[in-house]
Amino acid sequence: MSGGYNEIHPEPTTFWSKYIISFDHKVIAKQFLWYGIFFLGLGGLMALLIRWTLAYPGVPVPVIGSILFPNSAGVVPPDTYAMLFTMHGTIMIFYAITPILIGAFGNYCIPLMIGARDMAFPMLNMLSFWFAFLSGAVLLASFGLPLGAAAGGWTSYPTLSTLVGQPGLGQTLWSLAIFLFGVSSTMGAVNYVTTVITLRAPGMGYFDMPLTIWGLWLTAILNAIFVPVLCAGVILLMLDRVFGTTFFLAGASATSGSGDPVLFQHVFWIFGHPEVYILILPAWGIVSDLLSFFSRKPAFGAKATALSMTAVTILSTLVYGHHMFTTQMSPLLTQSFMTLTMTISIPSAIFFANWLGTIWKGSIRFDSPMLFSLGVVFVFGLGGLTGLHLGTVTTDLYLHDTYFVVGHFHYTMAASVLLGGFAGIYFWFPKMFGRMMNELMAKIHFWGTMIGLNGVFFGMLMVGYGGMHRRIYNPFIYESLQRLIPINTFITTSAIVMGAFQIIFVINFLYSLKKGPKAPNNPWDVGTLEWTIPSPPVHHNYDVIPVVKCGPHEFGNPNLTTGRDFQYQTEDLVKA
Amino acid sequence: MVLISGTMLFATLLMGYAVYRTSAPTWPPAGTLPVKLVFPLLSTVSILLSSFFMHKVRTEFEDLKKAKLNLDTTLVLGFLFMGLQTLFWSELRNSGLLVGSGIFSSILYGFTWIHAAHVVMGLLSLLWLRFVLKVETRNLDVKVLNVEKFWHFLGIIWSIMFLTLFIL
Numbered sequence: 001m002s003g004g005y006n007e008i009h010p011e012p013t014t015f016w017s018k019y020i021i022s023f024d025h026k027v028i029a030k031q032f033l034w035y036g037i038f039f040l041g042l043g044g045l046m047a048l049l050i051r052w053t054l055a056y057p058g059v060p061v062p063v064i065g066s067i068l069f070p071n072s073a074g075v076v077p078p079d080t081y082a083m084l085f086t087m088h089g090t091i092m093i094f095y096a097i098t099p100i101l102i103g104a105f106g107n108y109c110i111p112l113m114i115g116a117r118d119m120a121f122p123m124l125n126m127l128s129f130w131f132a133f134l135s136g137a138v139l140l141a142s143f144g145l146p147l148g149a150a151a152g153g154w155t156s157y158p159t160l161s162t163l164v165g166q167p168g169l170g171q172t173l174w175s176l177a178i179f180l181f182g183v184s185s186t187m188g189a190v191n192y193v194t195t196v197i198t199l200r201a202p203g204m205g206y207f208d209m210p211l212t213i214w215g216l217w218l219t220a221i222l223n224a225i226f227v228p229v230l231c232a233g234v235i236l237l238m239l240d241r242v243f244g245t246t247f248f249l250a251g252a253s254a255t256s257g258s259g260d261p262v263l264f265q266h267v268f269w270i271f272g273h274p275e276v277y278i279l280i281l282p283a284w285g286i287v288s289d290l291l292s293f294f295s296r297k298p299a300f301g302a303k304a305t306a307l308s309m310t311a312v313t314i315l316s317t318l319v320y321g322h323h324m325f326t327t328q329m330s331p332l333l334t335q336s337f338m339t340l341t342m343t344i345s346i347p348s349a350i351f352f353a354n355w356l357g358t359i360w361k362g363s364i365r366f367d368s369p370m371l372f373s374l375g376v377v378f379v380f381g382l383g384g385l386t387g388l389h390l391g392t393v394t395t396d397l398y399l400h401d402t403y404f405v406v407g408h409f410h411y412t413m414a415a416s417v418l419l420g421g422f423a424g425i426y427f428w429f430p431k432m433f434g435r436m437m438n439e440l441m442a443k444i445h446f447w448g449t450m451i452g453l454n455g456v457f458f459g460m461l462m463v464g465y466g467g468m469h470r471r472i473y474n475p476f477i478y479e480s481l482q483r484l485i486p487i488n489t490f491i492t493t494s495a496i497v498m499g500a501f502q503i504i505f506v507i508n509f510l511y512s513l514k515k516g517p518k519a520p521n522n523p524w525d526v527g528t529l530e531w532t533i534p535s536p537p538v539h540h541n542y543d544v545i546p547v548v549k550c551g552p553h554e555f556g557n558p559n560l561t562t563g564r565d566f567q568y569q570t571e572d573l574v575k576a
Numbered sequence: 577m578v579l580i581s582g583t584m585l586f587a588t589l590l591m592g593y594a595v596y597r598t599s600a601p602t603w604p605p606a607g608t609l610p611v612k613l614v615f616p617l618l619s620t621v622s623i624l625l626s627s628f629f630m631h632k633v634r635t636e637f638e639d640l641k642k643a644k645l646n647l648d649t650t651l652v653l654g655f656l657f658m659g660l661q662t663l664f665w666s667e668l669r670n671s672g673l674l675v676g677s678g679i680f681s682s683i684l685y686g687f688t689w690i691h692a693a694h695v696v697m698g699l700l701s702l703l704w705l706r707f708v709l710k711v712e713t714r715n716l717d718v719k720v721l722n723v724e725k726f727w728h729f730l731g732i733i734w735s736i737m738f739l740t741l742f743i744l
Binding site for chain 2: 259
């Protein structure tokens with residue numbers, strides 16, 4: 001299956017080729033991880049600033065306020081507020097979640113878990129990171145502009161994002177950054193897809209792949225198909241802004257001719273809906289695996305889980321209209337999109353039930369990766385249920401653009417993916433860096449995060465149901481919303497608590513990196529391929545390409561004679 | 577190995593561009609066309625001819641001399657295409673159809689620009705192939721095949737654009 005690509009590359013010797021322009025998938029994964037964690041922190045700080053403004057409008061931000069906003073005595077100014085929520089969304093989605101879940105875990109896990117020596121196209125992989133880096137640099141540069149960074153929302157709808165809605169270079173640089181990011185993602189995605197198809201170890205069929213790889217693979221397919229659609233959209237937006245075309249200009253904002261602002265929304269959501277599945281699929285895959293690993297039981301209905309994830313992938317391409325129910329779509333269309341959207345809940349329910357089936361009667365080990373995985377099961381369940389209200393046209397018309405939407409997509413996209421990402425970091429950290437993380441700190445981190453984020457996002461659902469709009473600088477100028485101030489204060493307090501507990505994670509991460517106890521080859525007693533080799537793996541991963549003989553979730557077989565309760569994928573399947 | 581991945585970069589673009597085009601037809605149809613068809617027509621001829629020669633590069637690949645000649649012809653026709661495009665743009669400008677004069681000219685300029693940007697990439701990869709033909713033989717067939725695919729792809733996209741933008 002290797003097709004001659006799976007040769008051993010000579011190990012790089014210089015600092016430059018080893019750490020900077022490395023072709024090694026493990027190094028690139030770590031680069032993405034650092035990149036993602038940096039932006040996660042940045043996006044998180046922005047979230048806190050947003051939350052502060054919503055709970056205490058007009059009150060100066062403590063400590064950092066006077067440094068960041070000297071002209072307004074430490075209060076977040078209205079235009080900066082718009083910039084903050086725009087950049088918070090952009091950074092979290094494109095520069096935090098994507099690099100960590102897809103960039104880091106995709107790069108790290110795919111070759112190791114399928115028994116390959118590297119990606120199919122190592123150079124493309126390197127380019128993918130450096131394009132992402134460039135994109136991040138452009139985005140950060142836009143903060144230094146006189147008129148500030150983009151402020152048209154992460155969706156950048158025209159006319160908000162046209163020159164009329166937003167003069168200045170910020171939005172243009174935003175488009176450029178997103179375009180570069182799209183190039184990076186597409187390169188990565190093509191690489192992942194090819195790697196999974198061509199470089200699986202001998203004997204590994206598609207259903208012998210760990211579900212993590214399924215998740216990442218489906219993600220990569222969606223990425224390769226739909227990210228270019230966004231690229232097309234932002235190119236046209238850039239042409240509009242720089243060269244004076246009128247793709248998205250209409251009415252009073254166009255000097256002549258007529259484009260169509262709603263067109264951008266179509267293009268954006270054709271990409272945008274698959275994008276939310278791009279973000280969540282790797283987390284689903286990781287959780288599906290980890291639940292089995294730490295319940296010491298085979299994954300319940302693993303094949304069904306893989307196939308229902310595939311079904312979600314396909315369906316996700318057909319439902320984008322549900323983001324646009326309020327754009328005067330014909331009722332026939334909204335009804336169709338609603339029906340298709342509801343259809344997604346069927347495969348979602350299948351693998352959700354499989355997760356519960358996996359932990360049912362398992363002898364569960366409550367290690368930190370398992371805690372985070374169980375957290376994902378909880379928050380994704382909640383997020384999924386609130387999706388029903390938004391997918392239904394009649395209720396969406398009321399809830400559209402309220403904080404209910406914000407709460408919903410944070411539960412599904414932010415909370416689930418964040419917890420899934422942490423589960424992955426705690427789980428693969430020993431393999432990545434050869435050291436164990438502190439378990440007690442990890443557990444404290446988990447409970448702090450879990451309680452904090454539920455306080456934040458459930459509070460958002462409540463204020464949204466109460467009618468609070470998403471994007472208003474000070475919602476409490478409306479008398480009817482003033483009764484929501486206490487809940488907003490509660491949300492902000494929860495957010496600060498959650499943010500504070502992330503410091504524990506950072507300390508744990510940095511400390512374990514240097515001082516953590518040395519990790520054994522297989523600290524979690526798991527049978528997938530990456531745990532058969534030393535931690536951290538050598539440069540070419542496998543001295544001998546392993547031959548796969550059974551699936552990834554062979555646990556608790558009473559006939560095992562090895563003294564273990566699991567078997568490696570390289571061992572002949574013992575009949576139960 | 578590294579060079580193969582280099583060529584795959586273009587395969588990536590190919591994939592991306594394919595989806596790009598499928599999203600393009602959602603644009604609202606334009607009004608009447610006051611555009612002269614001379615230059616687009618000549619462009620079409622030149623890019624299709626170049627595709628034909630590119631095809632010959634691969635099929636008559638064994639004879640290195642012939643392959644080089646065919647590749648050169650492809651290159652010349654490719655540059656000719658770019659030249660014709662430039663003439664086409666200046667003609668548009670002279671006839672008063674500016675970038676900002678409405679959605680139709682936006683599409684006309686925007687799409688041809690983006691296509692031209694890809695042609696530049698195509699020309700660069702052709703030049704690179706021309707260079708590789710001289711110095712290296714490893715995996716040459718794969719490289720030729722990948723560049724050829726990308727070049728045909730540009731031709732096909734142009735034909736589609738020609739049909740939809742100028743004829744229909």
